[in-house]
Amino acid sequence: MDFFGRPKTDQQQQALKNKNAANAAKVDEKMIPWVEKYRPKNINDVTAQEEVVQVLRKSLETKNLPHLLFYGPPGTGKTSTILALTRDMYGPEAVKTRVLELNASDERGISVVREKVKNFARAVVSTADPGYPSPPYKIVILDEADSMTADAQAALRRIMEKYSRITRFCLVCNYVSRIIEPLASRCTKFRFKSLPREQAIGRVTEVAQLEGVDYEDGAVETLVDCAEGDLRRAMMSLQSASRMVQKSKLTASMVTELVGVIPETVIEGLRNAWGGSGSAEDIQQAVDDLIYSGYPASRVLSQLHDLVMQDQHLSSLQKAKIAMMMGSVDKALCDGADEQLQMMDLMMQASKIASQKA
The missing domain is CATH 1.20.272.10 (Zinc Finger, Delta Prime; domain 3)
Incomplete structure (x- = not known):
């Protein structure tokens, strides 16, 4: 209804819905942690790890992807890389039905492997989004796979072999030594190195400028040094620091105090x-x-x-x-x-x- 009590037209109602949706999107944008907000959307946005990105880009072109095993220190882009690859491979809609992601927060004992993972692995491949490579297989992402029990890993071996025609697996872990050898031998291994200091500084500086964080010389460098190659930790520290210095400049001493470095x-x-x-x-x-x-x-x-x-x-x-x-x-x-x-x-x-x- 308008001011005079007349019903609004369909066009006016649609415009109002669009305005409300836009306002909701703005609010949600502010609520998103910077780690998620600036997570790579496609494989070309991944910082560093040039060798891994090059191989995956070639796999994307040929549509031939083996089982994968990503390992390395935390905050180096392992999960972000595989998620970016699946978005490039299937598109934003088909990725919801073609990708199963399980994290360490989920129960991943032998029963989950035999039921949830097995049921997804043997399911028929869904229809593809036009305009994307969409190879004829699904992807199961097991994040922090080194926390899975030995029995669950052993049960996974047969599933990987039996349904490899329509399902690929990507294991993500920090310690490759905790993955049983029969499972590791079925995967192509990619080691993720700690980010080079210059590239980490460049990425954190870019985010700070996009978010309007005012900082003094040396503050970003100190932030990256304290993170010790963990870009996720550097991003979280930057977001915490931005709350502390809304009306002043971020200094190196503020960073060391914030992240808990002992003087x-x-x-x-x-x-x-x-x-x-x-x-x-x-x-x-x-x-x-x-x-x-x-x-x-x-x-x-x-x-x-x-x-x-x-x-x-x-x-x-x-x-x-x-x-x-x-x-x-x-x-x-x-x-x-x-x-x-x-x-x-x-x-x-x-x-x-x-x-x-x-």
Whole structure:
């Protein structure tokens, strides 16, 4: 109804629907995490991994795709690459019926493999979208496949062989050693490397400019260095930082504080505590200050390891002994040991090792 109580025409009603849909799309766009918003839409948008992209692009042209196994560190584009490939292969509509994606959050025991995966693998291939290659097979994506049980992986072997004519499998994992050998041998392996620093900086800078994030020189570089090759982590940190600096510029110090990097002065203080007099009182004071400041021991251990490996005053043998100590402490921390006691033990042992003659 309009102002005078007259019913609106069909054209006016359609225009109103389009306007409301556009407004809803704008709201949804702001709500989407940047990791998803800027996820590659096609195979050509994938950052780095040139060798993998080149092989997959050739497979797209020939419509001949083998079973795939993507492995490598997190945040390097494994899942994004296979999803981009399926969109290029089937189109936005057919991908809904031709691709089955299961993540580690789904139950993926032997029963799921025998029922859900098997039923999808043997189903008839649906109709294709015109204008896309649409080869005559479906794709099953098993993300984080290294968390599947050995029984489930064993059950998958026969399914991959039996239905390979109409179904292809793509296994995505961080640790290829956790995939059983009979399963790995049936797949073409692609190793995803950590993103080169320059390409990661370029991608994060591009997103920051598109989102209107104001930053000082060195802030993006610090963000990428703290992410350690994980582009997903860098994107999430950038989005968190953008909320913090809406009316100011993002600086390198803000980034280090946001991502939880321990200040260099704290790490060097620990190193000096065992490298100086090495007295129990100095070490006790340094550990107490560390714990009371609320810094996580696992992060301290990581940064302290990097500092020790670059220390010119320690011999290779001393570095090896300290690294072995750090490994055992890290294992204890993962098992739930007390952080203060473990750090105290590490510092005392490291002081003893550093005082020994090379």
